[in-house]
Every structure is written in structure tokens, then in C-alpha cells.
């Protein structure tokens with residue numbers, strides 16, 4: 001059994017829904033997980049913000065989401081005139097119901113003048129509630145034996161709204177029992193990204209969390225493979241939308257894929273590989289627009305290619321430099337700095353240290369200002385915003401000085417702010433001003449893969 005996940009771009013309109021259903025049909029009884037339709041999550045979150053002081057705009061946004069889904073359904077079902085009357089009615093009442101729930105949530109936010117993370121999660125999950133139910137209905141209109149599964153029935157998490165952690169033991173049990181109780185050959189279609197906590201509140205697994213849902217379900221059901229279907233033919237040597245010469249990488253190890261995802265390759269959510277690698281389940285990244293293309297296979301194996309595997313980058317990072325005050329001892333100083341970051345759940349991207357100071361590159365996130373204030377108790381704190389990180393992942397382990405020298409030469413004298421190289425992991429990170437990132441990535445990519 002395979003788990004197939006289709007992202008927002010694959011769920012864009014009725015034509016891509018047809019493509020998704022054709023791919024599903026190629027498998028005996030896959031477990032299907034889908035994201036919200038493209039842009040819907042962003043629109044939902046925008047509506048939540050607007051509800052605080054522009055309630056009319058928020059309701060208009062909800063109406064737009066309503067219209068968009070009705071349109072997809074109508075256009076899709078026009079191809080199935082016999083099934084259309086019954087299925088269209090079912091779909092329409094589901095859309096009405098979910099948008100009414102959304103309007104109620106928006107109304108509450110406006111009334112109380114507060115927007116909690118719990119409310120945000122409930123609102124964000126509506127995108128997947130809509131897409132997964134509607135695709136399951138369209139599947140049956142097209143003659144497939146599909147059934148909708150509410151992710152809240154399987155994905156149990158803690159109550160850390162916005163970035164909830166899954167309870168794997170409960171997920172294993174629930175996924176197993178849902179799958180065992182399906183009719184013979186029935187294909188489950190479930191929304192990714194959201195789950196439910198112990199108290200019954202809707203939670204989400206973090207932005208782009210549908211990949212993670214797929215991996216959790218795949219591990220729970222000991223699937224043969226987890227396939228992430230998207231709009232490009234696998235993981236590339238760099239983002240193909242930014243770098244013309246980027247090409248798909250046939251094979252990556254779990255560790256390499258995780259590093260790439262963590263350092264900005266948005267094709268995969270960074271947590272995706274964890275459940276899969278624990279159960280040794282291969283993850284494949286495939287293209288719905290070119291299903292025959294081999295894509296990328298991610299397994300335990302590290303296959304050296306005599307070069308670097310890929311380059312990735314992220315922008316909107318800050319460099320925080322803390323210089324120890326005389327009163328704090330060296331080891332206390334470092335542990336104090338990292339404890340402060342831990343308490344705010346802020347993951348560190350690049351670190352360099354001297355005896356009395358530490359510089360950290362970190363993605364700009366909520367809570368950073370507060371952290372900076374707290375760090376001031378440890379010493380002098382300097383913050384530089386608008387930086388970015390270039391990461392070279394899967395470097396050959398026997399690279400010599402000339403490798404690093406050549407990479408640096410291709411930065412064309414653009415200033416480096418921080419630099420780290422791990423020979424054991426084969427990773428090289430360069431922190432620069434964010435305006436220097438893309439031109440540098442282009443030159444390094446050309447040098448390594450051109």
C-alpha cells in the first residue's frame with residue numbers, strides 16, 4: 001500500500017483534480033492525502049486577521065473561498081452529467097456548512113477582538129476540510145470507490161497550536177483501525193495539515209504540514225512508499241523556478257533531504273522524512289504534470305555523486321550577535337543563549353562562536369524581538385536583519401581547500417557575514433545580505449552543475 005500526497009498546486013482547479021484522480025487510479029488501494037486548493041490557506045489566514053477590525057472584508061474573503069470551491073465542483077461535474085445532480089448537491093451543502101462555520105469563527109474574533117492561535121488553526125483547517133471532502137465526492141462521480149476521512153479522526157496532536165506535535169502512538173492505532181474498516185478496495189481521501197488535540201480542538205502541524213501528515217500516516221500503516229506529488233519532477237539541484245539550469249536529483253538520503261528542506265527547499269516539509277526514515281519507508285517526490293518522470297527517491301542510502309547534491313537558500317533571516325558580559329562564565333553564557341532560544345521555540349540555522357561572543361543566524365519569526373530582549377541579560381546584543389543563508393547540501397566528504405576556495409571565488413567579493421562547514425555532514429552554509437543571495441546562488445550553481 002502506498003500513501004499519495006497531493007499539494008496545493010495539484011489541487012488548483014478542476015483540471016488538476018482530474019489529473020490527481022487519474023494518478024490515484026493507477027494504484028490498487030492507496031491512502032490519499034491532500035492539501036487545501038492553491039492559495040486557500042493564505043486567504044483563510046488573511047480573513048482571520050481581517051476579522052479583528054475589517055469584518056466586512058473578512059466575510060468577503062469567505063465568500064470568495066465559497067465561490068471558488070463551487071466553481072471547481074461545477075466545472076468538474078459537468079464532465080459527469082449523470083452523477084452531477086446528486087453529487088453537486090452534496091458538495092454544495094458541505095461548502096455552505098464549512099463557510100458558515102468560517103463566518104461564525106470570524107464573527108467571534110470580531111466580537112471578542114482577539115485572535116488566538118487556537119482560532120487560527122480552526123480557520124486554517126477549513127481549506128483541507130473542503131478540498132479533501134470535495135475530491136472524495138468528485139472521485140465517486142468519476143467512478144472511483146473513494147471515501148472521505150476526517151483527519152481529526154487519525155492525526156492526534158498536542159495542543160501547541162500552529163505547530164502541533166503528533167502523538168505517534170495514537171496515530172498508529174487510529175490509522176490502522178480506519179484503514180482496516182474501509183470496504184474492500186475503497187480509497188480513503190483525507191486532508192493533510194490538521195489534526196485534533198486531546199480536548200477535541202483542531203490543531204495544525206505547521207505551514208506546509210500536509211507532507212508531514214502523509215509521512216505520519218505512511219509510517220503508521222507501514223506503507224511500501226510515501227509519494228509526494230507536486231508541480232515539479234522531484235527535488236532539484238536548486239529551486240527550478242529560480243535557477244534555469246536546475247535539474248532533478250534521482251536519489252537522496254533522508255538526511256540530505258531533511259537538510260535541504262530545513263534550509264529552504266520548500267518542495268518538502270522538513271519533518272516529512274522523520275517518520276518515514278524511522279520505519280525505513282522510501283519517500284518519492286513526483287510531478288503530477290509528468291507522472292512518468294522518475295522524480296526523486298529518498299532512502300537510507302547515501303549515494304555520493306562526486307559533487308555537491310544541491311544548493312538551497314532562505315531569506316529574511318537575522319543575525320544575532322551576543323557578546324558576553326564579564327560576569328557570565330563561558331559555558332553559562334552559551335547555555336544561557338541557547339536556553340533562551342529553546343524557550344521561544346526558535347530553531348538556530350547557523351552558529352559561529354568566539355571565546356566571548358556567539359553569532360546566530362535565525363529565520364525572522366514571531367517572538368524574535370522578545371528573545372532579543374531576554375538575551376540582553378547575558379551581554380551586549382546586536383541584531384542585523386535582512387540576511388539570508390545559502391546552503392550546499394551533500395558535499396563530497398574528501399573535498400580539499402580548493403573546493404571551498406572555488407565556492408568563495410564565485411561569490412564575486414560579496415561580503416560574507418557568517419560561514420560554517422561540516423565535513424562530517426557534508427554541509428556548507430554561507431550567511432550574506434539577502435540581496436546577495438540569488439546572484440551568488442546562480443553563480444555557485446553554474447560553477448557546480450553548469
Ligand code: ADP
Pocket residue numbers: 006007008009010035208229230231232234235236237238239240241264265266267268310312
Ligand atoms: P505543493 O503545493 O505540491 O506542496 P510546493 O509549492 O510546496 O508544492 O513545493 C513545490 C515547489 O517547491 C516547486 O514549484 C519549486 O518552485 C519549489 N522548490 C524550492 N526548492 C526546490 C528544489 N530544490 N527542488 C524542487 N522544487 C523546489
Ligand code: MG
Pocket residue numbers: 007008208211266267268269
Ligand atoms: Mg508543499
